Amino acid sequence: MSSNWLVTGHPNEDHVQWSMNGGFFLASERWSRVVRTLCKDVLFAWSETHEIGTIVPVFRKFGQHVAFVGFPLTSDPIDKLEDQDLQSLILKLQKEHGIRLARVARGNRNQLDSPHQTARRDFWISDLASWKPGKRLRRDLKYAGRKSAGLLITPYLADPEAAYRLYTSTLKAHGAKPRYTNEYFHALAAADQSAQDVAALSAIDKSKNLVAFAIMVRHGKWAYYLHGAANEVGRKASVSDLLLESIIEKARDLGCKRFSMMASPWNQPGLCNYKSKWCNQSGLATTFDQGTGLIGKVMSAASFIMRRKERKYAEKFK
Numbered sequence: 603m604s605s606n607w608l609v610t611g612h613p614n615e616d617h618v619q620w621s622m623n624g625g626f627f628l629a630s631e632r633w634s635r636v637v638r639t640l641c642k643d644v645l646f647a648w649s650e651t652h653e654i655g656t657i658v659p660v661f662r663k664f665g666q667h668v669a670f671v672g673f674p675l676t677s678d679p680i681d682k683l684e685d686q687d688l689q690s691l692i693l694k695l696q697k698e699h700g701i702r703l704a705r706v707a708r709g710n711r712n713q714l715d716s717p718h719q720t721a722r723r724d725f726w727i728s729d730l731a732s733w734k735p736g737k738r739l740r741r742d743l744k745y746a747g748r749k750s751a752g753l754l755i756t757p758y759l760a761d762p763e764a765a766y767r768l769y770t771s772t773l774k775a776h777g778a779k780p781r782y783t784n785e786y787f788h789a790l791a792a793a794d795q796s797a798q799d800v801a802a803l804s805a806i807d808k809s810k811n812l813v814a815f816a817i818m819v820r821h822g823k824w825a826y827y828l829h830g831a832a833n834e835v836g837r838k839a840s841v842s843d844l845l846l847e848s849i850i851e852k853a854r855d856l857g858c859k860r861f862s863m864m865a866s867p868w869n870q871p872g873l874c875n876y877k878s879k880w881c882n883q884s885g886l887a888t889t890f891d892q893g894t895g896l897i898g899k900v901m902s903a904a905s906f907i908m909r910r911k912e913r914k915y916a917e918k919f920k
Contacts, residue, residue, distance in 0.1 A: 605649040605687040607694050609658070613646040617655040625856070627799035628677055628821040629656045636793055637673055639785040645669070645699065647691055654679045658695065666702040666897055669695050674828075674864075675707040675887065677821050692892055702898035703891055703905075709862055711886040714916055720909035721886040721916035722865040725877040730825075730854045730861055735847070739879050743847060746840035753805045753813055753841055755848070759794055760804035762787040764812035768831035776870055782829075790817060790829075801852045805832075805841045816845040818853060825853030825861045846880065868915040886916055 608614065613621075613631050621630040634644040637659050645658040656672045671691065672680055680688075688706060695701040709724050727733050735743060759765055766787040770780045794802040799820040805813045814832035818825055827849065832842050853861050863877045865887035878884065889909070893902035 605651045605683070605690050607691045608648045608650060609645050609691075609694055609699060610648075611643070611645060613655070614648055616653065617646055617648045620653065620655060624822055625799050625820050626655075626822050627797065627819045628672065628675075628826070629654075629680075630799075632793055632797050632799075633657060633819075634659075636786060636789040639783055639789050642667070645695070647671075647695075649683075649687070649691075652679075652683065652687070654683075656680050660699075660701070663703070663901070666901065667700050668703045668705065668901075669699075669701040671695075671704060671706045675709050677709070677826075678824060679822065681708055696894040696898075702895060703893045703901045706890045706892075707887065708889075709865065709887045710860075710883070711888050713886065713919075714888060714913070716890070718906065719888045719890045719916075720906075720913040721888040721919075722867060722912060723874050723919070724865045724885050724887040725863045725874070725881040726883050726885075727850070727861040727881050728883045730850070730858055733850070733861075733882070736879070739843075742840060742843050742879070746843040749839035750805065750841040750844055753807060753836075753839065755844065756804045756806060757802075758804065759787070759791040759802040759815055759817065760806050760810075761812045762791040765791075765804075765815045765829075765831070768812065768815065768833060769829060771833075772831045776867075776873075778867070798856070801849060801856075803845045803848055805836060805845060807835065813839075814841045814845060816842065816849050818849045820853065820856045820858055823857070823859040825850075825856070825858040827861070827863045850880075868912060886919060888916075 627633050634657050641659040641661045643660045647658050648655040659670050659673045661668045692704040710726055766784045773780050794800045802817045804815045807813050814836035816830040817828045866873045891902045891905045893899040
């Protein structure tokens with residue numbers, strides 16, 4: 603059955619009401635304002651058949667239009683669609699909007715669905731209502747409470763520019779390239795002030811310098827831990843543990859059933875271990891690229907080759 607997709611530059615009224623009523627922030631017009639700081643444009647896809655929607659950011663790569671079906675991932679309820687429904691959306695994007703490459707990123711998978719995908723490690727809490735810290739985590743939280751006693755925790759992103767600097771320095775320390783911008787963090791801070799589906803926490807010292815931060819968004823019954831970082835003072839005090847515990851409690855208060863800590867690179871075992879102490883489920887976050895036309899197919903093939911190491915790790919994952 604066709605999903606009867608409507609793809610437009612602005613969300614229709616059904617899309618707006620659905621995202622607001624269900625708390626589907628990652629499919630909302632409010633989230634699109636944040637994403638627009640990163641890309642050329644944002645489209646809105648609405649399935650009249652299933653009465654669900656998503657945003658479709660359009661990036662430029664090598665002069666071509668590359669679309670993400672959802673950002674940073676598709677998420678529920680789009681993830682529950684049959685493959686043919688997603689295919690009909692991708693074909694519409696390619697035929698009517700000049701998209702050369704469409705990318706579908708899905709979290710919380712148990713295995714690669716096809717040989718044409720790649721994946722990273724993913725971590726999540728499957729039942730927030732029954733979740734509680736384990737023995738190791740309780741010990742770490744007590745330590746963090748003692749060491750962070752001189753820090754002030756604020757229920758907002760205290761300094762977006764400082765948060766961006768912490769984010770970039772953390773990625774560079776691991777040899778990774780920053781994906782997000784200073785403008786993006788300012789837009790996230792604005793979204794935190796205007797939308798209950800966004801929650802940010804900051805730790806600041808006595809001089810009002812940002813020591814650490816954490817940002818979460820609610821999307822339906824899922825909560826996604828988008829960003830977090832700490833400077834050397836914050837790391838020594840383990841204040842990120844206190845922020846994350848509070849973020850999880852906030853997700854529970856918002857009615858979320860599951861909490862995702864998102865994907866991590868295979869070459870960062872320390873980060874994977876950190877997420878493991880919080881989460882009771884581990885799996886894969888998969889990525890699938892589909893190109894159209896000669897250029898799109900070349901781009902898809904190049905992406906497939908570049909991600910071969912990730913794919914090998916994923917194929918061995920159990």
